Amino acid sequence: MIKKKYLLVFPPEAVEEPVTYHLIHDYRLVINILKASVTPGKKGRLTIEVRGKEDNLAKAMAYLASMNVAVKPVVEGIRWREDRCVHCTACVPGCPGQCFVVDRKTMRISFIQERCIGCRHCLSVCAYGAIELVEENNAA
């Protein structure tokens, strides 16, 4: 079982097709719609979280391609906002990637993005809004 996030971009001719229905019923995927912007006759955009078997997901991708639906992977990441950080160090002990590092001389925090495993633990720890979840895709 795998879990992924995608942005689907529908051409106008596919906007009114029951694409989500087919993903669920034909490919046995669990679909969680996170964001939708769909207007009949115009380009539509749907951000979804998908769970299912890898082979079913591959078949679903082929189906989407046959419908001319563009599929863009959504990549999540943690962003540290240095401008908001008060260097309280509350985020340091619970981070399994040891991404937040304290300079023992200045007692200031720095963030090492490359160590992050995306567990999201830190999001609920920082009371100053200095840690954000960001999503990126290659949507046109």
Ligand code: SF4
């Ligand atoms: S918990 Fe927030 S404010 Fe405190 S050090 Fe970490 S990022 Fe900075």
Ligand code: SF4
């Ligand atoms: S998401 Fe997890 S690994 Fe990444 S910085 Fe936050 S606590 Fe550390």
